[in-house]
Amino acid sequence: MKKLLFLSFFVIILFSCKNQSVTSIELNDVNLTAEGPYFEGPNSFQSKILNTLKINNINPENVDKIVLVSAILILPDSIEDGLIQDFSLQLVSNSSEMKKVAFINPIPKGKKEIELIVAQEQDGINEIFSKEEFTTLLDANFSKDFETNIQFKAKLKFNITTH
Amino acid sequence: MKRFILLLFLFVGDQLFSQTDSTKKVEEEEDYSIYENVTSTDGQNKTFCNPKIFDLSPSRFISIAWDQQLPYDMELSKMGFYPKGSNVATETTNVISTSGLRLFANIPVISSNKFLWQLGLNYWNMKYVFSENTTPNTSLVQQLQKDGLTTMGLHSTVYKPLNDKQFILMQVSADLSGNYTISNIQDLKFTRYSASILWGKRPNDRKQWAIGLSRTYRVGELNFLPIILYNWTAPNRKWGTEILFPARVHVRKNFNARSLVMAGYELEGQSYRIGGIPLSVDKELEIRRGELRLRLEYQRQILGFIWGTIQVGYRHNYSFNADYTEKSGSDFFRGFVGKQEYAMINKLGGAPYFNVGIHLVSP
Amino acid sequence: MKTTAKLFSVLFFLMLFFSFTPDDEGDRLVGIWAPSNGKARVKVEKIGNKYYGKIVWLREPIDPVTQIPKVDKNNPDASMQNVPLKGYRLLKDFIYSGKNEWTEGTIYDPENGSTYSCLITMKDNNTLDIRGYIGLKALGRTDVWKRLEIKK
Numbered sequence: 001m002k003k004l005l006f007l008s009f010f011v012i013i014l015f016s017c018k019n020q021s022v023t024s025i026e027l028n029d030v031n032l033t034a035e036g037p038y039f040e041g042p043n044s045f046q047s048k049i050l051n052t053l054k055i056n057n058i059n060p061e062n063v064d065k066i067v068l069v070s071a072i073l074i075l076p077d078s079i080e081d082g083l084i085q086d087f088s089l090q091l092v093s094n095s096s097e098m099k100k101v102a103f104i105n106p107i108p109k110g111k112k113e114i115e116l117i118v119a120q121e122q123d124g125i126n127e128i129f130s131k132e133e134f135t136t137l138l139d140a141n142f143s144k145d146f147e148t149n150i151q152f153k154a155k156l157k158f159n160i161t162t163h
Numbered sequence: 164m165k166r167f168i169l170l171l172f173l174f175v176g177d178q179l180f181s182q183t184d185s186t187k188k189v190e191e192e193e194d195y196s197i198y199e200n201v202t203s204t205d206g207q208n209k210t211f212c213n214p215k216i217f218d219l220s221p222s223r224f225i226s227i228a229w230d231q232q233l234p235y236d237m238e239l240s241k242m243g244f245y246p247k248g249s250n251v252a253t254e255t256t257n258v259i260s261t262s263g264l265r266l267f268a269n270i271p272v273i274s275s276n277k278f279l280w281q282l283g284l285n286y287w288n289m290k291y292v293f294s295e296n297t298t299p300n301t302s303l304v305q306q307l308q309k310d311g312l313t314t315m316g317l318h319s320t321v322y323k324p325l326n327d328k329q330f331i332l333m334q335v336s337a338d339l340s341g342n343y344t345i346s347n348i349q350d351l352k353f354t355r356y357s358a359s360i361l362w363g364k365r366p367n368d369r370k371q372w373a374i375g376l377s378r379t380y381r382v383g384e385l386n387f388l389p390i391i392l393y394n395w396t397a398p399n400r401k402w403g404t405e406i407l408f409p410a411r412v413h414v415r416k417n418f419n420a421r422s423l424v425m426a427g428y429e430l431e432g433q434s435y436r437i438g439g440i441p442l443s444v445d446k447e448l449e450i451r452r453g454e455l456r457l458r459l460e461y462q463r464q465i466l467g468f469i470w471g472t473i474q475v476g477y478r479h480n481y482s483f484n485a486d487y488t489e490k491s492g493s494d495f496f497r498g499f500v501g502k503q504e505y506a507m508i509n510k511l512g513g514a515p516y517f518n519v520g521i522h523l524v525s526p
Numbered sequence: 527m528k529t530t531a532k533l534f535s536v537l538f539f540l541m542l543f544f545s546f547t548p549d550d551e552g553d554r555l556v557g558i559w560a561p562s563n564g565k566a567r568v569k570v571e572k573i574g575n576k577y578y579g580k581i582v583w584l585r586e587p588i589d590p591v592t593q594i595p596k597v598d599k600n601n602p603d604a605s606m607q608n609v610p611l612k613g614y615r616l617l618k619d620f621i622y623s624g625k626n627e628w629t630e631g632t633i634y635d636p637e638n639g640s641t642y643s644c645l646i647t648m649k650d651n652n653t654l655d656i657r658g659y660i661g662l663k664a665l666g667r668t669d670v671w672k673r674l675e676i677k678k
Binding site for chain 3: 198211217274276279419420525
């Protein structure tokens with residue numbers, strides 16, 4: 001009887017896991033752009049991301065969860081230390097809620113590659129990915145006016161849990 | 164004609180076929196310093212003071228709680244006519260438990276920055292369980308044991324800010340209290356009415372005070388008392404007070420935006436009409452229950468706008484005396500100096516108590 | 527021939543009439559607005575097909591305790607508590623649903639880290655009713671916002 005109970009329990013656990021697997025997707029060429037001049041305060045840069053799941057042969061219906069695990073911003077050489085005080089990264093699409101997924105405040109000095117702090121709570125990212133396109137929106141808080149056009153390159157890594 | 168039509172298209176074609184981009188381009192840059200120098204488009208920009216200050220304990224839309232008192236002694240006199248302060252022979256009985264459900268709802272009817280009007284209702288029930296060995300065979304004990312004491316009430320609260328610093332706060336309530344059940348509600352003529360009105364100031368986001376007058380049954384019988392409101396939060400936003408003296412006084416410790424603890428006291432009371440007791444006079448009998456509850460309460464967000472509370476404390480009895488009142492339902496005013504005689508002079512021993520609740524809190 | 531030309535002219539003028547109708551009615555929300563407490567100014571902009579409002583000015587931008595620009599210290603996600611409030615999008619994901627109402631959005635209260643469902647109603651071109659609520663619209667509070675314009 002005990003063995004039967006144990007076996008039943010084991011089978012229940014096994015099937016409840018739904019055979020989930022985790023895939024990592026890296027978007028290494030996210031170019032966030034905005035036309036200058038830029039003024040003191042928050043300025044928004046954006047980049048459209050297309051067909052991410054399709055390109056990676058992932059069926060949106062099989063996706064249980066998507067989590068941003070790392071976000072790295074590469075600052076152009078024209079940016080001097082102290083020009084930008086903080087960054088905030090959001091994901092937005094026409095059919096789901098805007099999600100703030102990462103930020104950094106203050107920006108560490110002397111670095112050109114900035115690793116953002118990723119949000120611990122990231123519900124609903126899979127809804128954003130389920131559409132053909134979504135937008136990454138970077139808010140950069142400038143400490144003073146800046147004339148030269150710039151763009152930021154971002155490397156984003158997502159973990160996608162599917163069943 | 165053909166030339167005319169062609170000319171029309173030439174002049175207005177751009178209106179027909181151009182798409183104006185209504186999307187505000189996020190790329191359009193902005194100078195944030197310009198937002199310092201703005202003006203209202205219609206010339207009016209009146210601000211009104213908020214009914215709350217920083218870090219107050221959340222106000223509740225809906226509450227469900229269970230209140231439980233631990234054992235204590237109840238000393239009951241015989242029915243008679245007793246002057247205030249007289250030494251009266253009593254019989255002692257032991258109450259094992261006094262407990263019951265407390266329901267409360269407070270819904271905004273109009274809720275804007277210029278005017279706040281809330282309507283609410285409450286239901287309190289207290290069931291008494293007496294010790295089998297020591298229960299005296301009195302009608303009052305039998306009634307308490309049978310149906311306990313119930314209060315159902317309606318209240319209306321209005322908050323009117325006069326400008327960005329001053330406000331008026333008014334509340335009226337009607338409570339029907341007695342040993343009745345929901346299926347057998349007592350006559351509405353025994354409804355007791357309370358009211359309060361305060362005028363106050365909110366000098367900044369961390370302080371709010373007011374003074375006023377109240378007509379209240381908080382100590383069990385009708386009284387007219389001055390009231391003082393004083394809500395305050397320390398500059399570090401970790402401590403504060405929530406005071407509506409003399410009804411309740413609390414010191415507050417905020418751990419974060421989602422949990423806090425309050426320590427202090429609250430005065431509770433109602434006047435309960437007791438039916439089903441044979442009286443030697445052509446009157447009604449009302450128990451004037453008034454209690455002072457010293458307490459510590461922990462409040463914490465459970466999920467979203469659902470908060471939970473755990474309260475532990477000590478219930479000190481202020482009054483459990485009884486009065487004869489008119490059959491018509493009207494009450495009389497004794498206050499602190501009146502000399503009307505009591506029908507019973509009773510005492511309740513103090514008792515530890517706890518209260519657990521779950522609440523839907525308001526923005 | 528004459529009939530055809532007349533018909534064509536009528537069609538033409540109808541097209542002309544409809545081409546002069548105003549831009550998307552929802553875009554009337556775009557602009558700078560002041561909540562009634564006067565503590566902040568919010569700029570509403572359109573991103574994609576939705577409307578968002580971000581804080582562009584704070585009456586008290588420096589936290590009196592920390593002496594640094596105010597951050598979102600009450601955010602329920604501890605990892606997000608250092609996000610600055612200036613530039614914070616507290617109105618999110620609104621769509622215009624007609625009849626001077628913008629719906630499906632939320633409003634965030636940095637004072638307590640709570641996000642509420644929200645309904646925006648334009649009472650007139652310079653006045654908004656911003657109603658934050660929980661579940662039912664009755665369980666909420668309305669704040670009146672006034673439009674601002676930058677002094678020239």
